[in-house]
Amino acid sequence: MQQDSRPAVGASGATSSELPTEFSDLSIWMADWALRHERDRMQKLLSVSVEELRPFYDAMLARMPDVKIYLDQFPLDAMPAEAQTLFDLAMTFMETAHVIDLRWKTTDIEDKFPHERFRIKSPF
């Protein structure tokens, strides 16, 4: 598989081990959920149950309006490292939220092309 891991944000993309202070309440999610590539975010989603996903969803949904206002202070391709990590976390929320919103019983419903055979070559 092509491993083109250009960051979603362009040039720098450096991350931090901390979130911006205003969002320290989200720090418990950082290690597992601040993910850089669509492949990783999909893998993470498929590795958890709906019950495990829900607390992450609830925590992020409540904070997303503020997260977006905060992140939009910065250009997409030049976020400070802490903002970048927060952005990665928000990206994972965006790419996993449909499971809760659509009230799926599992994080990958049946009757879809098997994810094991679905090759993701997206740029980020």
Next chain:
Amino acid sequence: MELQTRVPIADKIRPERYQEELRKVFGRAWLCVAHTADVPAPGSYSVVEVPTFKTSLLITRTDNGDVRAFHNACTHRGNKLIRAGKGSRRNFTCGFHAWTFSNEGKLTGVPDEGQFKDLDRELLSLPEVRAEVWQGHLFVNFDREPRYSLREWLGEMYDQFDGYFDDREELSHYEVEVNANWHLGVNSFTEGYHTRVLHRNTAPDYLGSRDNVHRHRPFMELLKRHSRYSAPANPGHRPTAAEVVAYTNTRKLVPAYGTPREDLPPGVNPGRVANWAFDVVEIFPNFVALNANDWHLGLWFWPIDASNTLIRGQRFMYKARTPSDRLGQAYSKVRAREVLREDLNTMEAIQRVLESGALTHMQLSQQELALQHHFRVLDEMMGED
């Protein structure tokens, strides 16, 4: 030829027929192979696999901006020159004996050249494929003497998309190998009748309305070889909690739609439908484009053999400026990804049924006219000498 509502689909996917399709359809048609966005600047290259011709293409953008397509094969012993991927490089060196070629296909370097008695560099250029760019899409023709120009092949669409595909960026790129005939792949994406049922769990209310429960297409047109229709946006679409967040302070994308842009060229939303979601355009034989306000998706169906198909999907969206733009795009692309995975999941089941002999024909509705047309065009090409 008349349109057929009962298409003998089991016959269409027989391996014996496939050999003839290779010669008369794929061997003669102009085939879209890539978006030129894969080679954005002089010096860019991209490798595209075309299993139908058992070949790999090396696509380059040369210093004068031309896009060219070569067989990705070293002319010394035939090793694959560049294994995969894309990037920026003006010279290509084979990993076997280090023969080197320019991005114009010229042989520029041969180690220990004195040991070759009669080496003719001209003769040893990379074999080039006839290629033409149309609106950000690269088309090739494998016929030695093409019967049609690209303009003739695309017909009225040729002049109808000026600028539409520009200023976008790639958001997703997926590939799958499906154990099913290529027709079953194309057919899965060129009707909207299935959307209410197949996508009930992934996009329950993205199309149609209370007045159009079955999501009849508000615009549908059969062209000489190709076909297109528009899908009806649902004005009563109810966004979920995350969707509301996703599209705050940024543009609406699938499963929602903004108001059709004023500056769309005539080929996009050609019926000027008010509640417009997106268009589906089949460019015969094996390329399907979905075109919307702020995104487009290209879907390729490359037969590997009569019962296996490489399907490639590449989605582009408007260029994101802010983090909110990108977050909204990410939400949309994953919603669309899950819809796509449902679309991909009926073909193998159909293939098995057809191979079993349990079913010989498919019965098509007026909402599936594009499928009827696809097989009419196929029969016409197969009827040519």
